[in-house]
Amino acid sequence: MSYIDVLREAKDVVTPGMSACQGCGGELILRTVLQVSGKNTIVGIPPGCMAGAGVVGWNYANGLEIPVHIPLLDNTASFLTGVSQMYERKGRTDVNIVAVAGDGATADCGFQSLSAAAERNEKMLYVCYDNEGYMNTGYQRSSTTSRGSRTSTTPIGSVINGKQQHQKYLPLIMSMHGLEYCATASPSHMADLVAKVQKGLAASKKGFAYLHVFSPCPTGWAYKSEKAIEVARKAVASNVFPLWEMDENGYKLTENKNPISVAEFVQGIGKFKNLTPEVIESIQKVADARYETLRKLSAK
Amino acid sequence: MGKKVVLTGNYSASEAAALCRPDLIAAYPITPQSSVVEYLAGMVHNGKIDANLVQVESEHSACSVVQGAVAAGGRVFTATSAQGLALMYEPYFRMSTLRFPMVMALATREMTSPETVWSGQQDAMSVREAGWIQVYCDGNQEIVDMVIQGYKIAENEKVLLPVNVCYDGFYSSHLTEGVDLPLQEEVDRFLPAVHFNHCVLDPEKPFALDPLTPGPLMMKYRKSHLDAMEAALTVIEEVDKEFGDQFGRYYGGAISEYRTEDADVVILTIGGMTGTGMDAVDLAREQGIKAGLVKIRFARPFPAKRIAKALAGKKAFAVIDRSVSFGWSTGPMYMETRAALTDVDDKFAHFSAIGGLGGADISLDRMLGTIKKLDTVKNEPGQKETQWYMTD
Numbered sequence: 001m002s003y004i005d006v007l008r009e010a011k012d013v014v015t016p017g018m019s020a021c022q023g024c025g026g027e028l029i030l031r032t033v034l035q036v037s038g039k040n041t042i043v044g045i046p047p048g049c050m051a052g053a054g055v056v057g058w059n060y061a062n063g064l065e066i067p068v069h070i071p072l073l074d075n076t077a078s079f080l081t082g083v084s085q086m087y088e089r090k091g092r093t094d095v096n097i098v099a100v101a102g103d104g105a106t107a108d109c110g111f112q113s114l115s116a117a118a119e120r121n122e123k124m125l126y127v128c129y130d131n132e133g134y135m136n137t138g139y140q141r142s143s144t145t146s147r148g149s150r151t152s153t154t155p156i157g158s159v160i161n162g163k164q165q166h167q168k169y170l171p172l173i174m175s176m177h178g179l180e181y182c183a184t185a186s187p188s189h190m191a192d193l194v195a196k197v198q199k200g201l202a203a204s205k206k207g208f209a210y211l212h213v214f215s216p217c218p219t220g221w222a223y224k225s226e227k228a229i230e231v232a233r234k235a236v237a238s239n240v241f242p243l244w245e246m247d248e249n250g251y252k253l254t255e256n257k258n259p260i261s262v263a264e265f266v267q268g269i270g271k272f273k274n275l276t277p278e279v280i281e282s283i284q285k286v287a288d289a290r291y292e293t294l295r296k297l298s299a300k
Numbered sequence: 301m302g303k304k305v306v307l308t309g310n311y312s313a314s315e316a317a318a319l320c321r322p323d324l325i326a327a328y329p330i331t332p333q334s335s336v337v338e339y340l341a342g343m344v345h346n347g348k349i350d351a352n353l354v355q356v357e358s359e360h361s362a363c364s365v366v367q368g369a370v371a372a373g374g375r376v377f378t379a380t381s382a383q384g385l386a387l388m389y390e391p392y393f394r395m396s397t398l399r400f401p402m403v404m405a406l407a408t409r410e411m412t413s414p415e416t417v418w419s420g421q422q423d424a425m426s427v428r429e430a431g432w433i434q435v436y437c438d439g440n441q442e443i444v445d446m447v448i449q450g451y452k453i454a455e456n457e458k459v460l461l462p463v464n465v466c467y468d469g470f471y472s473s474h475l476t477e478g479v480d481l482p483l484q485e486e487v488d489r490f491l492p493a494v495h496f497n498h499c500v501l502d503p504e505k506p507f508a509l510d511p512l513t514p515g516p517l518m519m520k521y522r523k524s525h526l527d528a529m530e531a532a533l534t535v536i537e538e539v540d541k542e543f544g545d546q547f548g549r550y551y552g553g554a555i556s557e558y559r560t561e562d563a564d565v566v567i568l569t570i571g572g573m574t575g576t577g578m579d580a581v582d583l584a585r586e587q588g589i590k591a592g593l594v595k596i597r598f599a600r601p602f603p604a605k606r607i608a609k610a611l612a613g614k615k616a617f618a619v620i621d622r623s624v625s626f627g628w629s630t631g632p633m634y635m636e637t638r639a640a641l642t643d644v645d646d647k648f649a650h651f652s653a654i655g656g657l658g659g660a661d662i663s664l665d666r667m668l669g670t671i672k673k674l675d676t677v678k679n680e681p682g683q684k685e686t687q688w689y690m691t692d
Contacts, residue, residue, distance in 0.1 A: 040503045042372075057511025067501040069371060069509040072390055075364035078356065079391075082368020082376075083501060085324055085352045089374070095503055113364065116357035 003194035010035040013065040020053040023225025025215035025232060026129040028187045030055065030100050033127050033211075034066065036197040041096040042067045042083055046076045046110065048102035050129070052136040074109040076101050077117035077126060084123050096201055097124040102215075103144040104134045107170045118177035121207035125200045128210075131217035132167065139220035143168040146240070147286075148279040150271045151220075161274055166286050171212035172293070175246045180207035183245035186214040188232035192243060192254070203247065214241045222270020231269065238265035239291040240283070244298065253291075253298040262287055302482040302547075309472035312440040312479055313379060313405040313465065314339035316447035319487040320403070323374035323494075324352040326362035328384065331417045332469040333407040336379040359384035363391035363404075370400040371501050371509060375451065375494040379405035381469055382423040383412060389427065395462045396431030397525065398510065401454035401496060403447055406466040407473040408436075408571070408622075410658045418659025419469040421571060422623040425599070425632045431525060433459075433532055434600040437467040438574040440477040445549055448482065451491055452539045458531040460496060468572035468622070470659060482547060490546055529601040536598060554603035556595045557610055559585065563592030565674035566611060568619040570596040570633055573655075573662045577620070580667035589675045596633055604640035611641065615678040616649035618670050618687070622656040630654070630686050649677040655689030662689060 001009075013034050020027040026049045034043065045051050045068060055063035056070040071079040076099045084097040106114060106128040114126065133151050134140040141151040147166045150156050154163040175182040181203030185193040193213065200209040216232045218225040235241040240262060243254040262284040266272035275283075307315060313336050317325070325344070327337035344353040352369075356362045359380050366376035380388065385406065395402065410420035424434060433453065437443045443465060450463040467473060482490075501509055513521070537553040544550035558578050560566060569577040574595045584591040594610050594617075596603070611617055621631020628635050630652035638644050653670050656662040666689045677684055 039506075042501045042503060054512075057508035059512075059514070060517075062506075062508040062511065064508065065506060067503055067506045067509070069501060070511070072364070072394070075360060075367075075391055078361035078364035079368040079371070081354060081361075082324060082365040082370070082374070083372045084368075085354065085365075086369045086372030086374045089323055089352060090372075112357060113361045116361060119357075120354070 003191040006194055007032070007035055010038060013039060014055055015063045018053045018055050018063060020049065021219045021225070023218040023228040024049070025187055025217060025228055026050055026102070026131060027053065029127070029129045029213050029215055032187070032190070032193060033098065033100055033197050034064070036194055037096045037098050037201060039066055040094060041098055043098045043100060044069050044071045044076050044080050046071050046101050046105040047073045047136070048105055049131070049136045050100060050102070073105050075113050076105055076110055077122070078113040080124050081117050081120070081122045088123065093205060097204065099124060099126040101126070101128055103128060103130040103132060104142045107143045107168055115177065118174060118179050118208045118210065121179060123204055123207055125204040125209045125211065128170070128212050129215040130212060131215040131220060133220055135217050135220045144170060147283055148272060148275045150274065156274045166283070169290060171210070174210045174212070175251070177208070179210060180204070181209040181245070181247050184212045184214070184241065184243055186232045186236050186241060186243065188229050188236060189243060196245060199245070199247070220271070223268055227268070234260065234265045238262050239287045240265055242291055242294055244294050251294065251297040253294045256291070302480045302486065305479055305481050306476055307440055307479045308335065308474055308476050309440045309443050309467050310335040310407060310474070311339050312443040313447055314343070315481055316444040317377040317403070317405070318343055318349045319482060319484060320375065320377070320448060320451050320491055322351045322377040324354065324366060324369040324376045326354045326356050326365045326376070326378040328356050328359050328362045328380070330359070330381050330384040332409060332473045333379045333381040333384070333405070336405055336407070359388040360391060363388035363395065366402060367391050367395055367400060370402055371499060373494070373497065373500040376402045377404070379407065381407045382409035385423045385427060386411065389430070392427065393430045398499060399460045399525070399528070400462060400499065401460050402462045403450040403454060404462065404464050405447065406464045407469045408466050409469040416658045419471055420622055420657050420659070421466070421468070424464065424466045425623040428600050428632070431461065432600060433461050433463040433598065435463065435465055435598050436571040436596065437465065437472065438572045438595065440472065440475070440479050441549070442551065443467050443472065444479055444481060445543065445547070445551070448487055448491060449539050449543050453532060453535055455494060455496055456535045457496070459528050459535050460498065461528055461532065466571065471572040486546065490543065533601050533603060551597060554598040555606050555610060556597060558593040558595070560592030560594060560610055562590055563614060564590040565616045565671060565678055566592045566594055566614050567667065567670055567674070568594045568596055568617060568633065568637055570599065571622060573620060573622065576662060576664050577667050579664055580671055583664070583668055584671040589671060591671045599633065602636050602640070607637055607640045611648070614648065616674040618651050618653050618674055620653040620655060620662070620667065620670065622662070624654060645682045647681060649674065649680050649682065649684060651684035651686060653687040653689065660689070660691065
């Protein structure tokens, strides 16, 4: 079945009235993941944009048509471990156990519990929507924020200019945990995203599945909301966010032989507007090196 | 009758937890608790109990994993001490405010700094505003019995709160005593299978667990939590009687009293110091002092009415704390005991005694000294200087 048919036939279980920003990548990712996962799902959505936008529920109303809990910012994978193990005890392994968490809850303070759950190979699908910062609290820097980014805690100053460090490349770190399935995806490549959610759900019946999804953020990154998918597509096209997956057969990179430059990717994105040529070059080097590492890992 | 065995306090907690048929146990080490979860791990790995064992990476996750399992309808157990309790504070507070029933053993230990691994009740006392029920044991038999009673109290539909079974690190956790271990069928009769369903995540009955909650509704939740604490005072007494009727061991409920009937002066104790305190009372009686003892068994809910009744008509009391209340220059149970009494400065001579911090001994001599001091000042109502059990 094509991904269009999959999404056409599956019910959207997220409230139509959520308050995410126009052009939010996170909302599109959440809707898509839960549409594929379906009603037989328990989802944990920790504090962050999605929870803040009301999908856990607020004002005496629920935000989803499926059971949902807002775990703590730092314990999503641990909390769902308990849920998952109890459902296995009950013999109800058909129930999908899913996390949809931002990069702060995943790569920063949630990383300890995430890493441990992955190492124990707990049965769940953990989806990170990575918008490269704490957008829900006003765009503070996280460990996945890319170098040179202007954020609330790494402002453009007269002495220090944006974030000084390169981003932590979490998906590759996660893939080293011996888990069942690990992949990157982008809402600009919907067929690929839907297929990876399906594979992740299937893998979550055997162990830990991790999906790291690029989440363009017009509000935090400062670009026009209608450009969201274009920004996501350029992130993939420039190898800033390469698409790959890892399963029991090893790594598989979606090859991108003629990438656009990092300079082209950052064009028109407000958070990058103060990048110096030197910083752009250093981001280009990191992107090239990362792609090369993934290419070698994927070589048969 | 059960099986006569010799166990440490930690193994007593483990054996009792196993008898309660937990669905899931989270295990993470910390001195002096470690052997609780080690022992349970051995039982799981040897097929002696049918429980899921999750070897987590921290106490924060220990509390989070069991929280998830309760959210899926399970009976759970874990144990910790001091820094581990501090690390798990975030999910710990949420366990009670989600009204999740469970039992957690707490081998009490001093909080760092100064760096220490030894006994003290500062850890448990520091979280007494976190919404959990707290019972303090002074022997291994009581640990066994209170773990079992703990689930019965926690899962009572009028209560639905988590229970900490606290016992003194090393003094109880590592001390070996003879224990009457109930048989499985006896515990099964006392403690039915877990059945709460007020919070269970299930796709067949979808709901949002803990959406953003407006203040007026939150106020209702908090009041309901406080009401449940109040109700727990009655449930504690009922469970004590039911347990006693079946197993022949009664603990007195939220407090127990020793030789208080005709006493002029009373010491109040909590936890493992109680046995020494009873010896001190006996010695004082031999010396002509009409002494008695009140053992505070539950610190949460605080048994204010029963303490007031036990002290009614007495001339003097001292509360011996194995922890401090920063800002009051006393121990915390002393302050709460005072708060339970009306016109305390007119009716009683009273003071706080602090001892046993960081594993220091609370000696018979010291406790006898407290009783003698009470006897000296018993006709001079009002607060006296805090006694510190210093060794030099």
